[in-house]
Amino acid sequence: MEKVSATGSIPLNSSVVTEIESKAGHKTEAVMGTGEEARIPVQNLKVKILHNPQESDYMGLSIVRYALTYHQVNDSIFVVENKSKFYYGYLNSDDPAILSEGLGNFYTYQMLLFRDINFTEQPATVRFNVEKEKPSKFWLRFFNFSPEAFQYVKSWFIHEYTQDYDFWEVYEPQPLYSNIENGYGIFAGYSMQLYEVYPDSTLTFE
Amino acid sequence: MLSYSQQKYTINGLVRDKSTGEPLIGANVLVSPGGFGSGTDAYGFYSIVAVQSSVMLKASHVGYKPFQQTLNLTGNLRFDILLEPGLELAEVEVTATRRVEERLELGMTEITAAQVKQLPMLGEPDVLKAMQLLPGVQGGADGRSGLYVRGGSPDQNLFMLDGTPIYYVNHLGGFVSVFHPDILKNIKLFKGGFPARFGGRLSSVVDLRMKEGNKKEFQGSYGIGLISGDVTLEGPMKTDKTSFIVSARRVWADLLLRPATKIAFQHASMGYNFYDFFGKISHEADARNRFYFSLYGGDDRLGFFFNIREDKIRSNARYIWGNVLSTLRWNHIHNARLNSDVTLLYTRYRYINDLFFKEKDIKGNNLYSTGVNDFGLKADYNWRLAKNYTARFGGGVSGNWFVPGKICNTVTQNGEKTTETIGAQNRTNALNTYVYAENEFAPFKWFSFNAGMRLVNFRVGGKNYFSAEPRFLSAFNLGKTGAIKFGYTHMMQPVHMLTFSGTAFPTDIWLPSTPEIPPGLATQFSVGYSKSLDNGAYELSLELYKKEMKQLVDVKGGVPLVNTLPWEQNVEKNGTGKSEGLELFLQKKQGSTTGWISYTWSKADRLFQNLNNGKPYPFKYDRRHDFSIVFNRELSRNLDFSATWIYGSGYPTTLYNGVYQAIQPKGFIESPTDIPFDMGYHEAALYPGKNWLRMRDYHRLDLGFNFRKERKNKKGKNQERIWTFGVYNAYNRQNAVFYYFSNNGQSDAPVKLYQQSGFPIIPSIKYSVKF
Numbered sequence: 001m002e003k004v005s006a007t008g009s010i011p012l013n014s015s016v017v018t019e020i021e022s023k024a025g026h027k028t029e030a031v032m033g034t035g036e037e038a039r040i041p042v043q044n045l046k047v048k049i050l051h052n053p054q055e056s057d058y059m060g061l062s063i064v065r066y067a068l069t070y071h072q073v074n075d076s077i078f079v080v081e082n083k084s085k086f087y088y089g090y091l092n093s094d095d096p097a098i099l100s101e102g103l104g105n106f107y108t109y110q111m112l113l114f115r116d117i118n119f120t121e122q123p124a125t126v127r128f129n130v131e132k133e134k135p136s137k138f139w140l141r142f143f144n145f146s147p148e149a150f151q152y153v154k155s156w157f158i159h160e161y162t163q164d165y166d167f168w169e170v171y172e173p174q175p176l177y178s179n180i181e182n183g184y185g186i187f188a189g190y191s192m193q194l195y196e197v198y199p200d201s202t203l204t205f206e
Numbered sequence: 207m208l209s210y211s212q213q214k215y216t217i218n219g220l221v222r223d224k225s226t227g228e229p230l231i232g233a234n235v236l237v238s239p240g241g242f243g244s245g246t247d248a249y250g251f252y253s254i255v256a257v258q259s260s261v262m263l264k265a266s267h268v269g270y271k272p273f274q275q276t277l278n279l280t281g282n283l284r285f286d287i288l289l290e291p292g293l294e295l296a297e298v299e300v301t302a303t304r305r306v307e308e309r310l311e312l313g314m315t316e317i318t319a320a321q322v323k324q325l326p327m328l329g330e331p332d333v334l335k336a337m338q339l340l341p342g343v344q345g346g347a348d349g350r351s352g353l354y355v356r357g358g359s360p361d362q363n364l365f366m367l368d369g370t371p372i373y374y375v376n377h378l379g380g381f382v383s384v385f386h387p388d389i390l391k392n393i394k395l396f397k398g399g400f401p402a403r404f405g406g407r408l409s410s411v412v413d414l415r416m417k418e419g420n421k422k423e424f425q426g427s428y429g430i431g432l433i434s435g436d437v438t439l440e441g442p443m444k445t446d447k448t449s450f451i452v453s454a455r456r457v458w459a460d461l462l463l464r465p466a467t468k469i470a471f472q473h474a475s476m477g478y479n480f481y482d483f484f485g486k487i488s489h490e491a492d493a494r495n496r497f498y499f500s501l502y503g504g505d506d507r508l509g510f511f512f513n514i515r516e517d518k519i520r521s522n523a524r525y526i527w528g529n530v531l532s533t534l535r536w537n538h539i540h541n542a543r544l545n546s547d548v549t550l551l552y553t554r555y556r557y558i559n560d561l562f563f564k565e566k567d568i569k570g571n572n573l574y575s576t577g578v579n580d581f582g583l584k585a586d587y588n589w590r591l592a593k594n595y596t597a598r599f600g601g602g603v604s605g606n607w608f609v610p611g612k613i614c615n616t617v618t619q620n621g622e623k624t625t626e627t628i629g630a631q632n633r634t635n636a637l638n639t640y641v642y643a644e645n646e647f648a649p650f651k652w653f654s655f656n657a658g659m660r661l662v663n664f665r666v667g668g669k670n671y672f673s674a675e676p677r678f679l680s681a682f683n684l685g686k687t688g689a690i691k692f693g694y695t696h697m698m699q700p701v702h703m704l705t706f707s708g709t710a711f712p713t714d715i716w717l718p719s720t721p722e723i724p725p726g727l728a729t730q731f732s733v734g735y736s737k738s739l740d741n742g743a744y745e746l747s748l749e750l751y752k753k754e755m756k757q758l759v760d761v762k763g764g765v766p767l768v769n770t771l772p773w774e775q776n777v778e779k780n781g782t783g784k785s786e787g788l789e790l791f792l793q794k795k796q797g798s799t800t801g802w803i804s805y806t807w808s809k810a811d812r813l814f815q816n817l818n819n820g821k822p823y824p825f826k827y828d829r830r831h832d833f834s835i836v837f838n839r840e841l842s843r844n845l846d847f848s849a850t851w852i853y854g855s856g857y858p859t860t861l862y863n864g865v866y867q868a869i870q871p872k873g874f875i876e877s878p879t880d881i882p883f884d885m886g887y888h889e890a891a892l893y894p895g896k897n898w899l900r901m902r903d904y905h906r907l908d909l910g911f912n913f914r915k916e917r918k919n920k921k922g923k924n925q926e927r928i929w930t931f932g933v934y935n936a937y938n939r940q941n942a943v944f945y946y947f948s949n950n951g952q953s954d955a956p957v958k959l960y961q962q963s964g965f966p967i968i969p970s971i972k973y974s975v976k977f
Contacts, residue, residue: 152869152871156870158763159890159891162763163862163891164946171763172763172826173860173891173893175891175892175893176868176890176891184866184868184892185866185868185869186869
């Protein structure tokens with residue numbers, strides 16, 4: 001039997017959030033197939049991050065929001081299920097520091113991944129928005145990933161998207177990142193900071 | 207230093223079609239005694255050296271009656287040869303035909319527009335479909351529009367229309383190429399043994415020459431097919447001096463598709479069409495000077511439209527992509543031995559995605575555009591220095607302007623307009639300069655060679671990429687045994703085509719090498735054996751090749767079209783590729799039965815550090831065995847029949863062969879604090895490797911009939927009507943395009959493997975009239 005081994009690292013909490021600004025707004029988005037553009041209500045967020053220029057920092061942002069769930073019943077009519085759940089907010093960003101990871105908004109609607117090598121200021125600001133129908137509080141999660149964890153999460157989005165064969169063969173199936181020798185899986189670490197955010201507010205941290 | 211004796215005379219001139227005055231490319235001219243021969247160049251020009259004053263001049267060309275005439279020379283002579291169309295009689299020995307053993311070519315195949323039109327069609331006769339029947343050339347799976355030559359990718363093919371590069375060559379889905387056979391005179395495909403005058407791509411050069419137009423009388427044709435219609439007109443503007451040819455083709459699909467979708471969806475509709483327009487004016491100012499102006503324009507247009515009149519809501523999404531090409535050329539005969547061609551060229555490829563939205567007092571417009579513009583000047587010289595030595599040399603310079611992707615967003619609300627532009631600063635300019643020299647020398651009757659060098663400098667972003675590209679081709683003619691040929695080429699490719707997802711269909715973006723992305727390089731060795739059989743009626747060739755490519759790029763897995771990252775960071779760099787193969791080609795060019803048999807054994811793979819765990823993997827269109835038979839038979843004066851049968855072993859694909867439980871960094875959660883990173887578990891697919899599985903073998907039979915009927919019109923002029931019937935995939939083989947797993951949406955049902963098949967049996971019909 002072959003020996004299974006892995007190497008990974010636990011990330012330092014080297015980047016920290018110093019300010020979160022939240023403002024209501026809207027975005028327009030093309031509706032595929034019709035050319036129609038829809039106006040979608042969003043919360044525009046600015047997150048200031050103090051990063052460590054001496055270290056390579058691998059970071060992530062996600063939003064958790066509380067919403068009613070929708071459930072499809074047998075006769076294909078969408079009805080509201082009488083139960084609320086927590087969801088990831090649908091994120092969108094044109095911030096170069098985020099788009100520089102090459103994932104674009106195509107994949108990162110649930111989590112934004114970025115690195116401090118793309119920052120040009122200190123503290124750095126990342127801008128993004130989250131789809132939100134009614135203004136209510138939500139939770140922002142800020143992650144410090146190890147390089148392996150960062151690569152794993154990034155590859156997850158691509159792996160999932162490319163599993164279905166593309167008719168035009170523009171993309172091909174991409175395997176999930178693994179750092180296990182003679183096996184599959186991930187050995188890595190991350191840390192997370194959680195912030196409760198209210199619409200149209202600014203939070204600052206020392 | 208070369209010197210000539212007084213007894214040597216040079217005969218030069220043009221070889222033309224007697225009925226139209228059209229110069230003929232690749233006609234063979236021979237003088238005896240001496241047996242020295244020459245092939246006409248791209249302008250129908252020949253130059254041949256006679257060693258005594260009384261000689262017999264012979265000329266021949268496929269599809270024309272042989273010509274011969276005795277000449278008494280008192281000095282150098284300009285002598286234009288007129289060849290009469292028609293099949294040569296079987297009993298006439300075609301002595302002027304240069305046999306394959308004598309031709310200094312390797313990895314080159316020539317086909318005529320007439321051959322293309324004779325083959326069975328898929329809706330329309332097509333040049334690239336015909337090329338896919340040649341050894342070493344593949345078209346990918348059904349519905350794919352690429353051309354894969356000796357293990358190279360589609361962007362490694364240089365298509366030149368009248369000497370000008372053209373970037374986008376296939377309409378959507380690969381049904382037809384942009385090259386309408388009615389305007390083409392000659393098509394040459396170089397897969398290896400590239401002469402030094404060609405460069406800029408790693409895998410092939412396709413040299414397409416347009417007709418000049420009938421210099422004697424007006425003529426034309428029109429055709430109505432199931433998917434498109436076309437019209438071509440040509441004639442003299444000044445008899446024997448100036449001629450024109452224009453041709454237009456348009457697909458019908460949108461005329462049916464748009465109303466049909468409007469009925470089906472009420473407020474929404476969609477349409478797709480393409481068109482091609484060709485034009486050329488040829489002017490012979492005098493016996494020494496000829497001028498040409500060629501023009502091509504063509505676009506694919508895909509549109510989605512949405513309109514609710516009562517709510518004053520209107521929006522549309524238009525996708526437009528295609529080429530414009532324009533060439534101005536001056537062909538000059540300096541003297542009996544030297545002629546030149548100076549070309550001013552412009553070519554443009556663009557892709558536009560235009561989204562428009564209007565609702566009451568708000569309207570918005572989102573325009574994404576990408577493209578490349580080339581503007582250049584080049585000169586080519588052909589110097590026949592001795593009966594056995596020809597020097598070719600020339601050079602060129604072109605400016606290349608690339609727009610990797612520009613987004614312009616405009617919103618007008620209550621009369622106030624705001625505009626935002628992203629990506630305009632990414633525009634890249636490059637300067638491409640080259641010189642070349644070829645020396646074609648036959649020191650002995652049994653040995654000839656073409657030794658050349660091409661020097662290229664590609665300047666981009668302040669960096670110069672210089673490449674010295676040696677080219678060598680030699681032939682040993684062993685007489686009745688046949689000929690053995692060797693070729694060595696080194697090529698550099700400073701442009702890359704990337705295909706991105708994120709739109710409704712693949713989007714091709716052409717980008718230059720940059721300081722971070724060096725040009726691709728390829729080295730190819732080839733050795734061939736060729737022999738003509740049955741007095742030249744058949745040609746047999748066998749070639750072995752080995753190609754190594756370096757500094758290849760490929761788009762990173764799943765990267766979307768629109769992102770603000772510099773494109774260099776969206777690609778895997780420094781890839782290598784290896785390709786080797788054996789090609790067998792047996793062709794019959796003359797007689798009432800023509801055609802060929804081709805077989806290719808090949809192996810092509812790629813290696814990128816970040817793909818497939820850094821291990822080599824099969825190229826996407828690696829095909830071990832490829833076999834095709836092309837059969838054309840003239841059954842009677844009015845009826846001809848054609849059939850092609852293709853067999854190819856399966857293409858590689860990537861499928862998972864297992865799943866494992868992996869940590870999933872997303873999903874439902876019960877509260878934001880209970881599970882900090884809600885890393886649930888989810889099935890992840892396990893891929894043994896990239897392109898590890900072979901799909902089923904591909905095979906297909908196509909059939910075609912041409913019924914011709916000639917009659918005189920009211921003016922007493924001959925008019926030919928042609929009914930063309932074709933059956934694509936006659937026995938309805940379900941050929942694999944790709945495989946996929948599915949449980950048909952039932953989560954408790956077992957997952958099964960399915961095949962997406964390509965085109966089924968497709969009959970087609972076309973009615974054409976030549977007048």
